Amino acid sequence: MTDPPAGHCDPVPTPPPWHTLSDVEVARVLRTDPAGGITDTEATRRLAEVGPNRLAPPKRRGPLMRLLLQFHNILLYVILASAVISAILGHWVDAGVLLVAVLVNAGIGFIQEGKAEAAIDAIRAMLSPHATVVRDGARREIDAAALVPGDVVALASGDRVPADLRLLTVKELRVEEAALTGESLPVEKSATPVAADAPLGDRFGMAYSGTLVVYGQATGVVVATGGATELGKIDGMLGDIENLATPLLRQIDRFGRGLAIAILLLSALTFVAGIAWRGHAPAAMFMMVVALAASAIPEGLPAIMTVTLALGVQRMARRNAIVRRLPAVETLGSVTVICSDKTGTLTRNEMTVQRMVCAGRVYDVGGVGYAPDGEFRVDGRAVDPGDAPALAMALRAGVLCNDARMRHEDGLWHVEGDPTEGALLVAGSKAGLSQQSAGESWPRLDSIPFESEHRFMATYHRDAGGAPWILAKGAPERILDMCALQWDGDGEHALDVDYWRRMATDTAAQGLRLLALACKRAAPADARLDFADMESGYTLLALVGIIDPPREEAIRAVDECHRAGIRVKMITGDHAETARAIGAQLAIGVGKPALTGSEVALMDDAALRRVAMEVDVFARASPEHKLRLVAALQQAGQVVSMTGDGVNDAPALKRADVGVAMGLKGTEAAKEAADVVLADDNFAAIARAVREGRAVYDNLKKFILFMLPTNGGEALIVIAAILFDLPLPLTPAQVLWINMVTSSALGLALAFEPAEPGLMARRPRPVGEPLLSGFFVWRVLMVSVLMMAGALGLFLWELADGTSLETARTMAVNAVVAAEMFYLLNSRHIFHTVISREGLFGNPYVLASIAACVPLQLAYTHLPVMQTVFGSTDLSALEWAKAIGAGLLVFCGSELEKTVIRRLPVGRRLATR
Structure with missing residues (x-):
């Protein structure tokens, strides 16, 4: 065989639709001999022009840049600010602990990002390492990376297809394409051309890179290698997809930014007022403002959020949902739409009579x-x-x-x-x-x-x-x-x-x-x-x-999701008739048409956004279609979870707000691209994980409602002292003691709160809902004022009664801590009373945390070394009783407010959300 003329054998820049061409036309376009292939000389020349048959490595940030970007997080900024303030105050141990927390958080993020990049590596592992090729009229085995367009490849049962091939001869060839197309059965192949608009799963004259020959034999000519293959296109899509911030992190980011601005403005105004109005020296005012900032910054929030999410991870693991990225725990609780692959997810991928x-x-x-x-x-x-x-x-x-x-x-x-x-x-x-x-x-x-x-x-x-x-x-x-x-x-x-x-x-x-x-x-x-x-x-x-029938437990899980206000959509590569039948059994898309990938391809983004919200069953969907559908739903304001098991699902899994892959039958590419892996391939585990995610978010809200009034009460005490020219009731060191030792230790117990009854009967929380609603702002202000009134009132009362400044401060600190202990009980239920056996004793961790804080406060008050560090003094039994009584003011006020709220129409609506 002679070499084809140079310059006429290169693959055209825009390849023709190979599945529409006959074997003769394909051979003519690629300048190859169907029987003898191309020569070694020509193969070498083409390899130099088109490159090896492997996927190009993705553009990745260097390790140093990846590490530095882990610190670009509002939560870490809050911790760093706290560390700086602690250092300014000379509390080096506190500063060191906070800095360690920053480094630990950054390290976890660094490791997780490295794992995320493994999704693309998993796709590369699907490429066949070897290929049987016909060159110079002779059959030989070569490294698959050396394949070029025009090579004639022989396939046999058990082979992994090494590149995209247009089949020339076929003898009972069946190829397993589920990972690429979602087709639940091996596809029978032929050498017959098909229509140009045939979806990937119906292009019977093609064999695609990474798929598996399960029966028969064939020969085919290579029409695409490396990144030009269908597998390469998926790899390219994965590399182009940006990881989206989860709803919780977006809320925390907005909340943190707003809180930081509020603290800076409040501190600046107080600093100016203290100098201009009260005539304080700038140096003295600076330290007072530092105390104010220390009291207002929620140092415990990042740690408690991490602990709450970690506990959610453990509970999900016991329910066969393995969480790979921590924020995904809560994200599952906020989803409004679950897009699920059919084969192997809603069904078992096991054909059944x-x-x-x-x-x-x-x-x-x-x-x-x-x-x-x-x-x-x-x-x-x-x-x-x-x-x-x-x-x-x-x-x-x-x-x-x-x-x-x-x-x-x-x-x-x-x-x-x-x-x-x-x-x-x-x-x-x-x-x-x-x-x-x-x-x-x-x-x-x-x-x-x-x-x-x-x-x-x-x-x-x-x-x-x-x-x-x-x-x-x-x-x-x-x-x-x-x-x-x-x-x-x-x-x-x-x-x-x-x-x-x-x-x-x-x-x-x-x-x-x-x-x-x-x-x-x-x-x-x-x-x-x-x-x-x-x-x-x-x-x-x-x-x-x-x-391939639906799982019985998946039918129940879909019903539970519907009752929870979550839309379930099926996006599959299988045939429309099969998808509709399975959808009907699952109560998905009943009475609605099914949309095919070909129809999706004809729609622009605006039309797709409208249709994506109306249609629930999508069939013959390619990886591009799945990705577009997920993006369209997100653009329509939905929080989207995508489930799947094939490499064709990987781009959509990565783009979704939370990707869920199957652990038993899922491909490594799907698992690496996902945030959550279901150990038992059971869609029902998603419904359980949604419930757990909602409980996690509830507990985070409870902690924030517990933490902010604590910080708010301390800040109001400091502001009142500055503006009314009073002795400072709380020193900066005492503020840090309250925030870091008692407040955080108490708040941690709320991470162990059991799920509220009726959790899955609620609608998903509105997309874009702020972390602090108008009602929550009211609750924070009310409790902050009650806490300030109790502690500051007691402090001024004691000073007026001739008590020393150190003793009055010690009583104020204990009044704040007592108020926190009582308010921790209030915080177990946002709207319902806790004056019941369940309310007072239903969470043993709450009682344990209160019990742990009591000896800490006794040590703070009575140990000489603590008195030296914090300026505290011994208290008598009567003085202890006064501090506890001031703390009870918060408990009684909060329970009274709940009673009033529950009786109002707006309160009843809030309680059911």
Whole structure:
């Protein structure tokens, strides 16, 4: 073979739609010989021009830049500000602890970002390392990275396709494309061109890089390598997708910025007022303002948020939801739309016989998946297959005319071979007919394997009595042509063709894939089974309806999501009819049309946003379509969770607010791109995780409602002292003691709060809802004023009564801490009273944290070393009683406010949100 002329063999910049071209046209465009391939010289030249057949490494930030960017976070700024203030005050230990917290948070983020980049590496691992290529007319094995457009590649069962190929010759080729297209069954391939607008899963003349050959042989010409392949396009999409901040982090960021601005303005105004109005020296005012800032900054917020999320991670792990990125815990609780892949997520990716139609009787088959558990029912009544001769014979034919194998391993059932044949084995096992026992009593003597041009498989057996039988299974229309009789309840009778065609139409309308089973009581004309034996004389046994059915627990989970106000949408690469049928069983998109990927491709972004909110079932969706749909929903203001298991789901998983991958059957690319991995591949775990996420957010709100009044009360005390020229009731060191030792230790208990009743009956919280609503601002102000009134009132009372400044300050500090302890009990329920057994004792961690704080305050008050550091003094029993009484003011005021709020219409609405 001579080299093609230079300059005429390069792949064109915009490649033609290869699936529309014939093998002759493809060979002409790529200047290759379908029989002999290209020469080594030409391959070397093309390799230099197009580059190796591998995915380009992504552009990544260097380790130093990645580390520095971890500090660009408002939460860490808050901690750093606290550390600086602590250092200014000379509390180096406090400053050191805060700086360690900053470094730990940054380190965790640094590690997680590194893990996120592994998604792209996982896609690279799908590329085949070797390829069998024809060059210079000879077949050889080469490194797949050396493949170039125009190379002729040979494929065989078990091979991973090394590049995108236009198939030239095909011999019973079936390719597993689920990871790329979502197709639940291996795809039968041919060399025939298809229409230009055919979706990826219907381009039967193409074999795509990274997919797996499960049966047959073929040759194909390479039309795309590396980044130009369909797998490469997904890799490129992953690299281009920016990770979005979660709703919680966006709320915390807005809250932190607003709080920081408020603190700076308040401090500046107080500083100016103290100098201009009260005539304080600037140096003295500076230290007072530092005390004010220390009292107002919520030092415990980042730590408590991390602890609350971490506890949520642990609880989710016990429910088989493994959280890879901490903020995803809460994000699941705020989702408004869950977009789910079908195959392997809502379904088990295990083909199951659901219906067997015999002459005059239709049997429903129970159970899902490969586990041989389930009953045969007629009109809801269980029947014994042994009492139904036609059904029993059909099950036997399905088990014997079969090349698949079942095995039980690690407590799970698996099928080796064609999933459809596996479904027939499982159906037989449900009737007590195992493949081994059936094969021993009816040994196979010969067979005709399935071929697409004939559309049937046949096997020759002898039964236990020595009688010959030929069993056949295949496409219903083909098997019907072979049959003249049907087997019904009282023997064989003439075939009712209209009945079988009507039942085939009815079964197909339910989204079931159809298969027909037939038998013939005869031996082959010759010693071997031949196609001449398949022409006529058969008895039709049954039509079999097979589907990858929805998980039973997924049906309940979808219903729970709907009741929680969450829309569930199915986005699958499978056929529209199958998607609609599964959707109907799951109550997804009932009464609405299904939209195909081809229709999505014709819409602009504005139209897609409208349609995405209305339609719930999307079929034949490519990775680009899934990504566009997720983005459209986000642009419509939705918080989107995407679930999936294939590499085709990875871009959408990464783009979603929270991506959820399947742990058992999911590809590594999907798992690495996701935020959460379901250890049991169970969609129901998502509903449980949503509940946990909502509980986490509730607990964060409770902590913020507990923390802010504490800071607010301290700040009001300091401001009042400055503006009214009073002695400072709390020194900066005492403020830090309250904030870091008691307030944070107490607030931590709220992270362990159990979920509120009726949590999943609420609607999702509005997108963009501020962390502090108008009601929360009122609550913060009210409790802050109560806390200030109790502590400052006690402080001024004691000074007026002749008590020393140190003792009055000690009493004020203990009054604030006592108020925090009582208010911690109030904070367990935002609207409902805590004056009950459950309210006071329902969270043992609250009682434990209060019990832990008591000795801390006793040490603060009475230990000489603490008195030296903080300027505290001993208190008498009466003085302790006064401090505790001042703290009770907050408890009583809060419970009274809850009672009033619950009786108001607006309060009742808030309590149900």
